[in-house]
Amino acid sequence: MAFRTSLSGLEAASTDLSVTGNNIANASTNGFKQSRTEFADIFATSFSGTSGTTPGSGVRVASVAQQFAQGNVEFTSSSLDLAINEEGFFVLDDNGSQAYTRAGAFTTDKDGFVVDSSGRQLQIFPANANGTFSTGSLTSLQLVTSDSAPKVTTTVTPVLNLDAKQEIPPIAPFDPTNANTFNHSTSTTVYDSLGNPYTSTMYYVASDPANNDWDVYTYVDGQQLEVSGEDHFTLGFNGDGSFQDITVGANPPTTGAVAFDPLTIIGQGSNPLTLSFDYSNSTQYGSDFAVNSLNQDGFASGRLSGINIDPTGAVFATFTNGQSSVLGQVALANFPNNNGLQQLGNTSWGETFAAGDRVLGAAGTAGFGSIQSGALEASNVDIATQLVNLITAQRSFQANAQAITTENEIQTTIINIR
Numbered sequence: 001m002a003f004r005t006s007l008s009g010l011e012a013a014s015t016d017l018s019v020t021g022n023n024i025a026n027a028s029t030n031g032f033k034q035s036r037t038e039f040a041d042i043f044a045t046s047f048s049g050t051s052g053t054t055p056g057s058g059v060r061v062a063s064v065a066q067q068f069a070q071g072n073v074e075f076t077s078s079s080l081d082l083a084i085n086e087e088g089f090f091v092l093d094d095n096g097s098q099a100y101t102r103a104g105a106f107t108t109d110k111d112g113f114v115v116d117s118s119g120r121q122l123q124i125f126p127a128n129a130n131g132t133f134s135t136g137s138l139t140s141l142q143l144v145t146s147d148s149a150p151k152v153t154t155t156v157t158p159v160l161n162l163d164a165k166q167e168i169p170p171i172a173p174f175d176p177t178n179a180n181t182f183n184h185s186t187s188t189t190v191y192d193s194l195g196n197p198y199t200s201t202m203y204y205v206a207s208d209p210a211n212n213d214w215d216v217y218t219y220v221d222g223q224q225l226e227v228s229g230e231d232h233f234t235l236g237f238n239g240d241g242s243f244q245d246i247t248v249g250a251n252p253p254t255t256g257a258v259a260f261d262p263l264t265i266i267g268q269g270s271n272p273l274t275l276s277f278d279y280s281n282s283t284q285y286g287s288d289f290a291v292n293s294l295n296q297d298g299f300a301s302g303r304l305s306g307i308n309i310d311p312t313g314a315v316f317a318t319f320t321n322g323q324s325s326v327l328g329q330v331a332l333a334n335f336p337n338n339n340g341l342q343q344l345g346n347t348s349w350g351e352t353f354a355a356g357d358r359v360l361g362a363a364g365t366a367g368f369g370s371i372q373s374g375a376l377e378a379s380n381v382d383i384a385t386q387l388v389n390l391i392t393a394q395r396s397f398q399a400n401a402q403a404i405t406t407e408n409e410i411q412t413t414i415i416n417i418r
Helices: 002-025 383-415
Strands: 035-042 058-066 073-075 082-085 089-094 097-101 121-126 155-161 184-191 197-208 213-220 233-237 243-247 290-296 304-309 314-319 324-330 332-334 342-345 348-350 359-361 370-373 375-377
Touching (some): 002 035, 002 058, 002 383, 082 089, 155 184
Antiparallel strands (some): 073 375, 082 370, 089 121, 089 332, 097 348, 121 324, 155 290, 184 197, 197 213, 213 233, 233 243, 304 314, 342 348
C-alpha cells in the first residue's frame, strides 16, 4: 500500500511538473492562459465508513484548471492585431465549426478574409444599411478589394463675403479671360458620374452697388453653366450685409439654392451634371473678399488604403478618396463557466456542456470588454511564479521518491529476517 501511495504522489508531482513546464514554454504565446494543477486526496471507504486509524490512499490530480486572468496588452504596428481588455473571446470559423480565442494576431488570406495563423476566419456582425449591426447573425470579415464607387456632385455650398466697397468693373461686358470685367473669382473641384474631376469657377461682378446686387457667372471645365437659359444669376443682399435673395432674369426672386441647367461635359461619356449652388450663408460686408468655406458633395473613386477598428469593434475601410465604409462589427463571445471550455490547441477553445450556453455581444456592452486595435494580449504567465512552482513540484517528486526508497528498505529488512 505504501508503494502505491507514494507512486500516486510521483504521478501527481510529474503532472504538476508538466503543467508548470507547459506554462513556462508558452510564456511568450499571445493570448495564452496559464494552468494550475489542483489535487485531491484519496481515501478507501466502505459501507461502514472510514476507520479513525485508516491512512489515506494517496493523491490524484483533480483538475488542470486554466486561469483566465487578463494578460498585458502590448502595442504593435498592425491595425489587424486585436486585443480584448477584460471579458470576451474572438469567434473564429473553422470550416463550419466555431472556436474561441484571445489571441488576436490576424492577417488576410488571398481572398481578403481576415484569418488567424491557422486560417480560421474572424467572425463579425454584418452591417445594416442604416449604420447599425445585425447582432442576430455572424459572417466572416472580408476586406473589400474593389475600388469604392464615385459620387457625382449635386450641391455646392459657397460661404463667402463679397466686398461692399467694390464698384462696377471698368470694362463690360463680362469676359472670364479679362480680370477687368469682374471683381472677384474663386473655384472648386466637382465630379461627374464617372468620378472625373473638373474645375468649377465662379466669377462675381458688382452689377448694382446701390442695391447690393452681384451678378454671378459659373463655368465648369471651361463650359458656362446656364440657369433657365440665362448665362448668369444675381445675388441680392440686405442693408445689413446678410443674404437676401437670388434673381434669374425676369423671374421673381427666390431665397433657395440656384439650380443650373444640366451640363453635358464635352468628350466624356458621363451623365449630364445637374448642379445646385447654395449661397444662403454668404454675406456682403465692407471688408475684403473672403471665401470662408467652399464645400461640394461629390468625390472620385478610391482604392482601399487602410482598416480602422474602434473600441466597440466596428470595422471601417478607408479609401484614397477620403471616404470610409463600415464592414461590420467584431463579434465577442462569453460563457458562464470559462473553465469548462475544451482546449483545442492553437490558443483556442471549444464549447462544452460544462461551459454553459454561449453569449454573443459587442465590445463594451453587457459585460464584454473593449477592443484595442494595433495591440496583442500577452500570455498571463508570470515566469518568477512558475519557477517557484517548478521547485515545489520537484521537491514533491523527490520526497515521494524518497518515501518509496524508505519503504523498499523496510521491505528488504523484513525479508532478510532470519
